[in-house]
Amino acid sequence: xNTVACIIVTYNPDYAGVSRLxxxxxxxVAHVIVVDNSPARATQEEILKLIxxxxxxxxxxxxxGIAEAINRGVLxxxxxxxxxxxxFDQDSLPSPNLIDCLLxxxxxxTQAGRRIAAVGPRYQDVKGQHSSPFVKLNGFxxxxxxxxxDELVSVDLLITSGSxxxxxxxxxxxxxxxxxxIDYVDTEWCLRANSRGYEIIGVGCAQMEHDLGNQFxxxxxxxxxxxxxxxxxxxMRNGLWLLKQxxxxxxxxxxxxxxxxxxxxxxxxxxxxxxENWKMISLGIWHxxxxxxxxxxx
Numbered sequence: 001x002n003t004v005a006c007i008i009v010t011y012n013p014d015y016a017g018v019s020r021l022x023x024x025x026x027x028x029v030a031h032v033i034v035v036d037n038s039p040a041r042a043t044q045e046e047i048l049k050l051i052x053x054x055x056x057x058x059x060x061x062x063x064x065g066i067a068e069a070i071n072r073g074v075l076x077x078x079x080x081x082x083x084x085x086x087x088f089d090q091d092s093l094p095s096p097n098l099i100d101c102l103l104x105x106x107x108x109x110t111q112a113g114r115r116i117a118a119v120g121p122r123y124q125d126v127k128g129q130h131s132s133p134f135v136k137l138n139g140f141x142x143x144x145x146x147x148x149x150d151e152l153v154s155v156d157l158l159i160t161s162g163s164x165x166x167x168x169x170x171x172x173x174x175x176x177x178x179x180x181x182i183d184y185v186d187t188e189w190c191l192r193a194n195s196r197g198y199e200i201i202g203v204g205c206a207q208m209e210h211d212l213g214n215q216f217x218x219x220x221x222x223x224x225x226x227x228x229x230x231x232x233x234x235x236m237r238n239g240l241w242l243l244k245q246x247x248x249x250x251x252x253x254x255x256x257x258x259x260x261x262x263x264x265x266x267x268x269x270x271x272x273x274x275x276e277n278w279k280m281i282s283l284g285i286w287h288x289x290x291x292x293x294x295x296x297x298x
Contacts, residue, residue, distance in 0.1 A: 002107070004099055004164070005031040005082040007073030009066055010047060012038050013090040019050050020093055026052040028099040029086065033076050035069040036060060065181035065295060066160070074175060078167060085170070089161040091211035094121070101206035102164040105152055109201060117169045117198035118190070120158035121206035122147060132210075134158075134202035140255045151204040158200055160186040162208050169198060179293035183231065184238035195247040219270060226272055229280040233296055236260060236284030241293065 006029045010018060018034075026032050032055040036047050044059045051057050058072055070087060077085045084106070086099060098121055106119045125132050133144040134155040147153045163186070173193050176185050190200050215226045227235075239260045243253050264285075268278035287293070 002084060002103060003030040003082045004084045004086055004103065005029060005033055005073075005077035005080055006086050006088060007070060007077060008032065008034045008088045008090060009069040009073070010034060010036045010038060010090045011063060012040070012043055013047070015046055015050065017093075018047065018090050021088060021090065022050055022052055022055070024094050024096070025086075025088065025099075026054055028094070028096070030054065030082060031056065031077065031080050033058065033073045035073045037063045037065070037069050039063060063295070065178065067176035067180055067182075067185045068178040070160070070185075071175040071178060074167075074170060082167065084164055084166050086162070086164045087160050089210070092123075092161045092208055093210075094162065094208040095206070098162070098206045098208060099164070101203055102162075105201060105203045105206070106164060106166065109152065109199075115169075115198045116166070117173060117193035117200055118158055118163045118165045119201045119203050119206075120163045121203055121208050123159070123162060123208045123210040125210060137249075137251055137255060140251055140258070142255065145202065147202050147204040149204045153202045153204070155200050155202045156194060157187055157190045158202070159210070161210055162206070169193070172196065173198065180238045180241070181234065181293075181295050183234040184242055188238075188242055191242070191248055191252065195249075217271065219266070224266070224271070226267075229273060229276040230296060232263070232267055232277050233280040233284040233287075235263065236281045237288045237293070240285060240288035244288075 006025050032052055034047060034051060035058045036044055037060055038044055039062045048057055058076060074085055102119045106116050109116050123132055134147055134153055135142045136145050136156045145153050145155055173196055177188050180188060217226055239256060242248060243257060264281050268274055268281055
């Protein structure tokens with residue numbers, strides 16, 4: 001029998017949002033594991049009050065990054081003997097049938113002989129007010145892949161939140177790359193899975209609301225997201241680190257090198273705190289070159 005543990009990573013969260021997420025997901029899974037990255041003791045204590053009857057809480061005592069938090073949760077899930085884990089950010093809200101949809105899709109495709117690493121839902125970005133598409137690399141570009149309610153689509157990437165992964169796949173592919181800390185964690189794992197002969201599937205009937213945390217501005221007639229300068233550091237450093245990996249395809253390297261170049265120009269010249277953005281992007285490039293990874297420190 002397949003059993004699922006939900007792993008939720010929190011960091012200084014909105015307690016009401018976490019409470020809604022726990023209420024929505026706990027009836028759908030055997031276990032809920034909350035891994036808290038918050039440094040403040042008071043925050044940890046408030047999160048402990050929200051844990052449901054089938055819940056467990058791991059407090060890390062400080063921010064060890066999204067990848068390490070997921071890995072701690074996966075190790076705890078394996079000790080509970082589950083067959084699958086589903087990952088969530090603190091800012092997501094799944095539909096009532098999300099786990100059933102994802103698990104059915106994975107079981108069906110696995111029984112058909114496909115090696116499935118992960119399946120994931122469609123999601124509505126609550127701040128961007130739009131439904132975010134699945135994507136697949138087509139040549140040297142990421143192509144948006146439409147997906148109807150009754151469809152399954154082969155994709156190259158899934159965001160972390162909402163992804164259902166089998167323990168068997170994690171054992172063969174490996175855990176998340178902890179040294180990335182944040183940004184590119186989901187991308188790196190999906191590409192690594194692809195390089196080892198696994199497939200990633202988008203599931204139309206599985207849906208959730210999700211807040212990517214982005215603010216948006218209009219530039220040159222397009223709507224683009226904005227971040228803190230520190231996020232541009234991680235984005236540039238981790239993206240360049242990934243380009244250096246031998247198992248990443250040439251097509252991906254060409255596509256993402258172009259995207260990273262555009263990011264460096266747009267956010268250094270046109271958007272937000274341009275000098276601060278430029279400084280952190282440049283530092284990210286330098287740290288990628290010399291191999292300085294992990295959490296950023298002054």
